[in-house]
Amino acid sequence: MTTLAPRTLRTRRVLLGAGAAFAALTLAACGGNVAGGADAAGADFPTGPVTITVGQDAGGSTDLIARAVADGMAEDLGVSVPVVNRAGANGALATEEVAAKPADGHELILLNASLITITPLAVSDDEAVSLDDLEVLAGLSQDDYVLLASADSGFETFDDLKQASGDVTYGTTGVGTGSQLAQAVLFAQAEVEGTAVPFDSGSPALTAVVGDQVQVATVQLGEAKSQIDAGNVVPLLAFSAERNQFLPDVPTAVEEGYDVPVSQYRAVAAPKGLPEDVRTRLVESIDAAIATETYRSFNENNLLTPHEISGEEVTAEWTELAEKYQALTDEYDISLAEG
Amino acid sequence: MESLQNVLAGFAVVLEPTNLLYCLVGVVIGMLIGVLPGLGPAATIAILLPLTYGVEPVTAIIMLAGIFYGAQYGGTITSVLLRLPGEASSVVTVLDGHALARQGRAGTALGVAAVGSFVGGTVAIIGLTFLAPLVAGFALDFGPPEYTALALLGILLVSTIASGARVKALIAAAIGLLLATIGRDAFTGAERFTFDNLSMADGIDFVPVAMGLFGLGEILYNLEERHRAVHAPGKIANVWPSRKDLKESSGAVTRGSVLGFFLGILPGGGATIASMAAYAAEKKRAKDPSRFGKGAIEGVAGPETANNAAATSSFIPLLTLGIPANATMALMFGALLIQGITPGPQLVTEHPELFWGVVNSMYIGNVLLLIMSIPLVGVFVRILRVRAAILAPVTALITMIGAYTINNSVFDVLLVVVFGAVGYLMKKFGFEPGPLVLAFVLGSLLESSLRRSLLMFDGSAAGFFTRPISATLLVVFVVVAVLPLVRSVRERRAAQNPAQDRSAQDRSAQDRSAQNREEESV
Structure with a gap:
């Protein structure tokens, strides 16, 4: 009501x-x-609803972020900003669809960085998505991955895990995800022998580590926080570049000397070739949306760290990350496509 | 104590006006489609799924559950009055129910069935209330190996116990398993049977498949069947069962409740099998089995109680382990997924309001049904007069719109059309779509759990037998798979030696009936 x-x-x-x-x-x-005056920048925009497409199902964290931003944008633009879920192929389907739409600013997409930076390492070239057909408008936030150990495993720190090298089974949230990449690279650098067990998403991977079906698993913090707080799992490491504000006592992999900064970033993008005034207007409304108190507390409640950078910075950062991950997997001879 | 609080909070959820309303809507729809022959609860839920997108998850499931158990009440009415079972689960009721009706005791049969359904349903809900949290307590012990064994057992049970021809059910299940392999390999990222189409990269979505097979397929098939006109029945007098009737059927109701409850929990079990098993059990127990088929009240009370108990208890595996026990539960599974809730071991703890809300709504739904089914029988019978020419296009349209809105995908609409045609042809040639749909759902679970387990065990299959739960399940699997083979071999041998002496024949007959009993208890 x-x-x-x-x-x-x-x-x-x-x-x-x-x-x-x-x-x-x-x-x-x-x-x-x-x-036709100079002050008409974006005056004709928007002429109708601005749709944000999400490549994931409704209810997931990507979808919630899109809806939080959409609310603020609708307020600022004065038109409705519906969120449309178009799940499939990790989001590749939605991205391809939006990239092919007219670049008039009425069709946007909420991107997951992993689709651009990590998934191409695991899937065929046809399915790999690049930023070439898109224009990134703004970066939003960062969702950190944590390495969790089951309570029954007896691991308290990452060193305990290293001692157990050889018969470690670790759960991932699927092929071509940050969870898989982060653990594969970390274990290669720390010379821990282990077997990856891929699950379909974060929730079953978390259940498996809570039930000690696998000794460790890496999932996104937002999903794991309640189990961490309940003491059902022990956080060993965070994969963020700096300590996570919501887990101040948990060391990062980088601190421990491993070069694996892996987080999930989200950004808003549009099809390539947006008119300059429309682009300006859209960026303005995104800025207005993320400045609202509602949006700030949304981030807080969902344990998301704001990572609000410009579109150019996002493109540069993601391109750099993609190259880095490619180099890391080459260096340690890791293939994400082999489970 | 915490669980008691959750149970009470569940009642608070049910008593919200919206939820009460949807519960009422659900049971009324269930009753209606129960009366309509052909249109079963699975088809109705497939068709009405889109109506639930906009409402809260708990409200949606309350309504859909109401349709399911409501249909068990409604199905009886036409069985008794017209010798025309409204539901597969009421087929056996025809035998004695219609015989009673011809003796002018239709009211008695309907009244006893309603009371029996109420008792069976209530017993099963109480069982659900206490057993489900217990099962969920074991849920964390359910790792990939246990799911592998459970999925295997489920597929086997579904394809061997299902009503209809066993070979056809196995074929349908095999096709379901094949369909489950479509899409990106979740372990290597390799694409399988996707024809470079991104829409198929995640495999075929379950909901459009079910909507096609059950929804559209049923509609098409019914259009063909409905040409046989149904004559509306005459008046029914005296629906209230007498004390004597109730006393005569109390044993059957008790046995039906227990039998139905346990058969409902099993993967592949459900209302239809429960009703058949209950009828067989009553007939076997009776002092004078010849009364059956000529109007024995136990022949109505037993199966009608059992089908309702089973309909309720089949929620247990879904809500505690995320394993759908039958086709209708597979649709509930889909409905929950659409709502962003993955049914599984964490459901009871993470969504207690949903779990207890749904469970407690069943108490209320059953009371509503009891109230409706006794005085309002005549009203529901009139539904049979709605012409198929009106009903069919409306339902087909709702199905299509629903398929599109799940994922805003035209591809899904095409899937519904394709599977609608497949479902129609399957029914026409005597294949049940149930085993296909369940094998499809359980197939991906089976594959990924098996591969996960093998990764955990370093490639050694022996690991399955070192874990108590998976080992037990696998033993049950072997027993279920081998029993029919043993029996058919024995029968063939008996047929080959007709000159055997009498005592040997007696012995083999005894063996056979012992086996029958064993199978029923499975």
Whole structure:
């Protein structure tokens, strides 16, 4: 019931916008070139709803982030910003669809960094997604991975795990995920022998480590926090570059001397070739959305660390990460496609 | 104490007006489609799935569950009055129920069935209340090896106990297993049978397959079947069962409750098998078995109690382990996934409000059904007069829209059409879609759990037998798989030596009936 009021407001704004657009059209048709001042930057935008496509199912963390941003953007743009879930192929399906849409700013996509930086290491070239057809608008946040040990394994620190080298089984959240890459590289660097057991996503991997089906597993912090707090699993390492604000006592892999900074980053992107004024307007509305108190507390509640950087920075960072991961897997002769 | 709080909180969830309303809507729909022959609960849930997208998960499942157990009540009505079972689970009720109706005791049969259904349902809910958290307590011991064994057993039971021809069921299950291999290999990233189509990279989605096979397939098949006009029945007098009737059927109701409860929990079990087993059990126990088929009240009370108990208890494996026991539960599984909830060992602890809300809604649903089914029998019978020409296009349209809205995908709509055609052809040629759908769901579980287990065991299959739960399940698997073979070999041998002496024949007959009993208890 609470959403009813803003929605009607939004509808009214849409109607107003449509009316204005109609008036402008009429004027243009009459041959009067009235508009056209320099102050018209993005004035014609948006002319309708701005859709954010999510390549994951509704209810997951990517979807929740998209919805949180969409709420703020709708407020700022004055049009509705629906979130459409188009799950499939890790998000490759959605990305390909949006990249092929007209670059008028009405079609956006919420990207997961792993799709660009890690998944291509595991899947065929047809399925690999690159940033070439997209224009990244803004980076949003970072979701950290933690290495967890089951309570029954007796591991308290990463050193305990190293002692057990040889018969370690470790759970991953699937092929071509940050969880798989982070552990494969870490264990290679620390010379720990182990067998990867891939699960379908974070939740079954977590259940497996809680039930001691695997001794360790790496999942995203947001999913694992309640089990960590309940003492059912022991966090050994975080894979973030710096200590995670929500786990201040857990060392990072980088601190321990291993070169494996792996986090999940999210960003908003549009099809390539966006008009400059539209781009400016969109970035403006994203900035407005992430500045709201609601969005800030959303991040806090979901244990997301803000990583709010510009589109250019995102492109540079993700390209660099992709190269780094490629180099790391080459160096340690790791193949993500072999389970 | 915490669990008691959760149970009470569950009642609070049910008593929210929206949930009560959806519970009522669910049981009324269930009752209606129970009356309509052909349209079963699986098909109805497949068709109505889209209606649940917008509501809370607990509300959605409360309604869908209501449809399932409501159908068990409704199915009886046409069995008794028209000799036309509304549901597969009411087929055996026809034998004695209709015989009673011809003796002018239709009211008695319906009344006893309603009371029996109520008792069976309630007993099963109480069982569910106490047993499910217990099973869920073991849930963390269920690792990949246990799931492997359970999935294997489930597929075997589904394809061998299912109603209809065994060979056809096995063929359908095999096709389901093959379909489950489509999509990216979750262990190596290799693509299998995707034809470079990104829409198939994750495999075929379960919901459109079920919507096609059950929803569209049933609709098409019914259009063909409905040409045989149904005559609306005459008036029914005296629905309230007499004290004598109740006394006569109390034993059957008790046995039906217990039998139904346990048969419902088993993978591959469910309402239909429970009702058949209960009928067989009543007939075997009776002092005068010849009364059966001529209007024995136990022949109505036993199966009708058992099918309702089984419908309820089949929620246990789904809500505690994430394993659907039958086709309808597979659809519930899909409904939960759409809501962003993966049914599994953590469901009871992570979503107690959902678990207890759904369980407790069944108490209320059963009371509602009891109230409705006794005085309102006549009203529901009139539903049979709705023309298929109106019903079929409307339901087909809802199915299509529903398929599209799950994932905003036209590909899924095409899948529904393809599987609708497959489902129609399967029914026409006597194949049940149930084993296909369940093998499809359990197939990916089987594959990934097996490969995961082998990784855990360093490639050695011996590991399956060192873990108590998986070893037990595998032994049961072998027993179930081998028993029918042994029996058929013996029968063939007996047929080859017709000159055997009488005592040997007697012995083999005894063996056979012992085996029968064993199989029923499976």
